[in-house]
Amino acid sequence: MMRSAPARGPGAGLVRFARRNPELTLGLVLMAVLVLFAFAGPLVWDIDTADPLSASPSRPPSLAHPFGTDSQGRDLLAAAMVGTWLTIKVGLIAGGIGVAVGALLGFLGAYYGGWLDSAIVGVVDVGLTIPALLFLVVFGSAFREGLDTTTIALMIGTLAWLSPTRQIRAQALVMRQAGYVFLAQLNGAGGLRIVLSEMMPNLMPYLMASFVLAISQAILAAVGLDALGLGPMDEPTLGMTIYWMLANSAFIRGYWWWVMTPIAVLVVLFVALYLVSIGLDVIANPRLRRRLGT
Amino acid sequence: MSAGLLVRGLSVEYATDAGRFLAVDDIDIAVPPGQRLGLVGESGCGKSTTALALLRMIRPPGRIVGGAALLDGIDLMGLSTAQMRQTRLSRVSYIPQGAMNSLNPVTPIGTQIADAIADHEKRSPRDALSRRIVAALQAVDLPAGAAHLYPHQLSGGMKQRACIAIATILHPRLIIADEPTSALDVVSQRHVMEMLGRQQSQTGSSLILIGHDMGLMAQFVDHLAVLYAGRVVEAGTVGEIFLRPRHPYTQLLIDSVPTLANRGRLRGLPGVAASLSQVLPGCAFAPRCPRVSPRCAQDRPAPAPLAPDHVAACHHPIEPAHAA
Amino acid sequence: MMHRARLLAIGRRLLMLLLVVWAAATLNFALPRFAARNPVEERLAQMASQTGGVPQGMEEMVKAYEARFGLDQSWGRQYLRYLGDIARLDLGYSIANYPGRVADQIRTALPWTIGLLGVSTVLAFLIGSMLGAAATLARAPRLLQLAMPVFIVLSAVPFYLLGLILVYFLAFRWSWFPIGGGRSVAASDALSWNAVRDILYHALLPGLSIVLASVGAWALGMRGMMITVQGEDYVTFAEAKGLQPRRIFLGYEMRNAVLPQLTALALSLGRLASGAVLVEMIFSYPGIGSLLFNAIKLSDYFAIYGCVLIMVLTIAIAMMAMELLYPLLDPRVRSQS
Numbered sequence: 001m002m003r004s005a006p007a008r009g010p011g012a013g014l015v016r017f018a019r020r021n022p023e024l025t026l027g028l029v030l031m032a033v034l035v036l037f038a039f040a041g042p043l044v045w046d047i048d049t050a051d052p053l054s055a056s057p058s059r060p061p062s063l064a065h066p067f068g069t070d071s072q073g074r075d076l077l078a079a080a081m082v083g084t085w086l087t088i089k090v091g092l093i094a095g096g097i098g099v100a101v102g103a104l105l106g107f108l109g110a111y112y113g114g115w116l117d118s119a120i121v122g123v124v125d126v127g128l129t130i131p132a133l134l135f136l137v138v139f140g141s142a143f144r145e146g147l148d149t150t151t152i153a154l155m156i157g158t159l160a161w162l163s164p165t166r167q168i169r170a171q172a173l174v175m176r177q178a179g180y181v182f183l184a185q186l187n188g189a190g191g192l193r194i195v196l197s198e199m200m201p202n203l204m205p206y207l208m209a210s211f212v213l214a215i216s217q218a219i220l221a222a223v224g225l226d227a228l229g230l231g232p233m234d235e236p237t238l239g240m241t242i243y244w245m246l247a248n249s250a251f252i253r254g255y256w257w258w259v260m261t262p263i264a265v266l267v268v269l270f271v272a273l274y275l276v277s278i279g280l281d282v283i284a285n286p287r288l289r290r291r292l293g294t
Numbered sequence: 295m296s297a298g299l300l301v302r303g304l305s306v307e308y309a310t311d312a313g314r315f316l317a318v319d320d321i322d323i324a325v326p327p328g329q330r331l332g333l334v335g336e337s338g339c340g341k342s343t344t345a346l347a348l349l350r351m352i353r354p355p356g357r358i359v360g361g362a363a364l365l366d367g368i369d370l371m372g373l374s375t376a377q378m379r380q381t382r383l384s385r386v387s388y389i390p391q392g393a394m395n396s397l398n399p400v401t402p403i404g405t406q407i408a409d410a411i412a413d414h415e416k417r418s419p420r421d422a423l424s425r426r427i428v429a430a431l432q433a434v435d436l437p438a439g440a441a442h443l444y445p446h447q448l449s450g451g452m453k454q455r456a457c458i459a460i461a462t463i464l465h466p467r468l469i470i471a472d473e474p475t476s477a478l479d480v481v482s483q484r485h486v487m488e489m490l491g492r493q494q495s496q497t498g499s500s501l502i503l504i505g506h507d508m509g510l511m512a513q514f515v516d517h518l519a520v521l522y523a524g525r526v527v528e529a530g531t532v533g534e535i536f537l538r539p540r541h542p543y544t545q546l547l548i549d550s551v552p553t554l555a556n557r558g559r560l561r562g563l564p565g566v567a568a569s570l571s572q573v574l575p576g577c578a579f580a581p582r583c584p585r586v587s588p589r590c591a592q593d594r595p596a597p598a599p600l601a602p603d604h605v606a607a608c609h610h611p612i613e614p615a616h617a618a
Numbered sequence: 619m620m621h622r623a624r625l626l627a628i629g630r631r632l633l634m635l636l637l638v639v640w641a642a643a644t645l646n647f648a649l650p651r652f653a654a655r656n657p658v659e660e661r662l663a664q665m666a667s668q669t670g671g672v673p674q675g676m677e678e679m680v681k682a683y684e685a686r687f688g689l690d691q692s693w694g695r696q697y698l699r700y701l702g703d704i705a706r707l708d709l710g711y712s713i714a715n716y717p718g719r720v721a722d723q724i725r726t727a728l729p730w731t732i733g734l735l736g737v738s739t740v741l742a743f744l745i746g747s748m749l750g751a752a753a754t755l756a757r758a759p760r761l762l763q764l765a766m767p768v769f770i771v772l773s774a775v776p777f778y779l780l781g782l783i784l785v786y787f788l789a790f791r792w793s794w795f796p797i798g799g800g801r802s803v804a805a806s807d808a809l810s811w812n813a814v815r816d817i818l819y820h821a822l823l824p825g826l827s828i829v830l831a832s833v834g835a836w837a838l839g840m841r842g843m844m845i846t847v848q849g850e851d852y853v854t855f856a857e858a859k860g861l862q863p864r865r866i867f868l869g870y871e872m873r874n875a876v877l878p879q880l881t882a883l884a885l886s887l888g889r890l891a892s893g894a895v896l897v898e899m900i901f902s903y904p905g906i907g908s909l910l911f912n913a914i915k916l917s918d919y920f921a922i923y924g925c926v927l928i929m930v931l932t933i934a935i936a937m938m939a940m941e942l943l944y945p946l947l948d949p950r951v952r953s954q955s
């Protein structure tokens with residue numbers, strides 16, 4: 001009879017992980033690069049130059065300003081660093097609110113059922129039918145002044161819980177039928193204990209996937225709002241850079257560096273988030289896993 | 295004898311993270327034409343894998359690594375992919391275990407029978423086809439109107455009978471029924487088994503019935519093969535095996551069937567079924583065998599003929615009691 | 619010949635539709651009032667600042683306009699009047715383009731948006747589903763295997779970003795396509811072949827942004843669904859029946875895999891609409907998106923609310939249409955309530 005032994009050792013384990021889940025690995029690497037850019041960047045580059053009137057305006061990339069400057073005199077490299085952090089911040093806050101509230105409501109609805117569940121489902125269905133961005137436009141144009149990044153994040157957060165609630169509720173429903181929950185009930189465990197100790201650990205991959213998805217949708221919404229002109233006028237978020245770029249006809253004037261900077265950073269950001277969420281999907285749904293040796 | 299099914303040395307290997315192992319290990323079985331063979335064993339002993347192997351439907355990470363399966367003289371393992379496709383249903387057909395989900399949810403039953411015929415035969419006129427479909431349904435006690443119904447509109451027993459209708463409509467030489475009644479209640483079980491038996495006799499096919507219900511086997515099959523850990527441990531006519539079981543595993547299986555006579559404690563089998571990834575050099579049953587000796591763990595017993603129509607793979611076969 | 623269960627289902631959907639529109643309308647009504655904005659006053663102030671002077675009698679003007687727009691009544695009465703207007707699809711006057719009415723502006727803009735969004739979405743769904751299904755074939759061509767990851771990565775990027783990239787390279791650097799607009803400046807209104815070609819020419823880049831950025835998602839979804847379906851018992855039995863591989867692929871696998879994808883399509887209409895709005899903005903495409911963008915710039919609140927409301931209504935109707943069509947494809951829900 002034949003038997004072959006698999007490779008052992010921590011290094012081999014890491015390589016095996018990377019080979020099994022290349023999406024997650026690449027996504028995390030890209031995210032790390034961006035986070036490094038946003039946090040370590042200010043240590044080597046003067047981010048005060050992200051403010052207007054810090055440099056001569058509308059200059060193409062040079063040694064002094066590797067990403068060039070915009071027509072208001074911002075150094076675009078500094079603006080990109082600040083903007084990246086601001087944009088990620090919005091994603092984390094709004095996404096965090098979304099998943100926290102979503103998980104709570106999703107669990108409660110799935111576990112208790114009845115009128116509570118119907119009410120939650122009803123609100124979620126109606127809410128998800130209304131396109132988020134449009135609603136945020138209404139919101140944003142109503143509260144024109146006093147919009148800073150945090151406020152926008154909170155604003156997005158009021159809608160961010162809709163999708164996670166539906167996703168998590170669906171998963172929780174599946175798990176509720178599963179045997180082990182029933183067994184725990186038979187053993188006399190109370191509702192909350194079941195939720196926390198039995199269902200939560202199994203839901204972890206889905207919560208993580210939901211979180212990443214919520215972050216990327218929040219960032220999408222935030223950038224969209226900014227680009228439309230409803231963002232914070234004095235903070236150089238990536239979306240605002242796009243807005244200023246469009247408003248100042250950067251295209252026609254040929255300021256390609258102004259066009260490319262926010263786009264490049266955003267593309268990397270979105271691709272990274274997307275890869276991470278696919279990678280998490282693979283963990284949550286083993287059927288999608290690649291088989292070794294085929 | 296070139297008719298019927300003759301399987302020699304069939305082996306199926308799986309490659310997993312924990313290594314390679316043989317799910318089906320060098321098995322020999324034979325089904326004379328028109329007769330029924332039961333394949334019994336615990337879950338995971340290789341019964342279903344054998345069925346899939348005969349249909350050449352083993353998917354990676356598994357693959358057939360040896361052996362021949364002669365049906366009426368033709369080796370199924372040697373056919374091309376296209377030939378094998380034709381062979382399925384027309385010469386070897388399969389009745390699945392869970393008919394709950396074995397029918398296409400979005401197509402009516404009649405269409406599912408029709409497309410099976412269409413992919414094996416030349417086009418026939420529509421009304422002739424309809425009559426055939428109705429006849430097939432009625433042969434399994436389903437109403438003619440069922441042809442227009444969707445699977446979700448049928449009960450479990452009805453779905454299983456529809457699958458039987460499909461599996462027998464082209465009069466195959468060999469029918470493989472993989473635990474066809476496990477998911478059904480007792481009344482439906484009886485009905486379905488009757489249906490199956492009737493269909494099989496009418497078409498003169500051989501039948502392999504896969505299961506773990508010794509009681510059902512005793513009532514239904516002519517020959518029996520007992521599998522353990524992918525190997526045949528005992529095979530013979532059903533009468534021989536029930537009256538004079540030679541392998542300890544078979545004896546335990548028979549004893550575990552409750553009868554009205556021995557209403558007392560239920561007798562099960564000690565231990566858990568062998569994990570196929572833990573390969574032993576000797577007999578696979580050694581860890582659980584009540585008759586084990588040191589030789590058993592070292593020396594793999596080969597199936598040996600202990601009586602006409604009765605083989606067993608054991609170093610210490612049970613001596614038959616000379617009953618009056 | 620519809621039985622009660624179907625009628626109930628349709629009724630429920632209709633109720634949902636009304637509920638959604640009512641919710642959107644109420645939010646439109648409530649939010650700005652909570653923010654204590656006075657759109658008229660703001661607009662007049664804006665106009666005044668543009669012309670460089672404070673007109674006499676500004677207070678009286680504001681009051682007159684408020685009376686005209688009904689903003690001086692109590693909230694309750696305003697709300698009822700507002701709901702009445704909405705029901706008649708009277709979206710009020712456009713503050714920026716007074717005396718133009720919002721409904722008229724929307725009426726001109728809506729067909730452009732529906733055309734662009736509708737065609738792009740259908741194309742993306744069809745192409746993506748076929749790509750995703752083809753990717754599961756054992757002998758998928760090399761080109762496909764390489765194309766999949768590219769599309770998947772592209773789908774991570776929002777439509778308008780892709781639009782910006784496309785505009786920059788294809789319209790600016792190499793003038794293969796127009797930078798924006800719906801038609802050429804000198805186009806006539808006649809529906810001639812040239813006019814149609816002109817429209818398509820202008821719609822190509824915006825449409826391409828939407829299609830390229832969504833194909834990947836549909837392909838990935840379809841591929842995942844196909845893999846799930848291929849593990850189902852009925853596919854195993856289909857194979858055991860010795861069916862032709864093509865019949866199994868189309869009639870057993872794709873037929874079943876596409877159903878959840880259609881549901882996903884219906885659910886994603888809102889997100890698609892949001893994305894399309896931004897794409898229109900980038901390309902100055904004369905649809906609701908550009909209308910909205912301009913309204914925001916000019917603080918034309920009535921136009922903003924009107925646009926949003928119409929979009930919500932359109933999406934809700936589209937979702938309802940899809941829900942009604944779904945039972946035609948999936949027999950399992952036909953007899954459900």
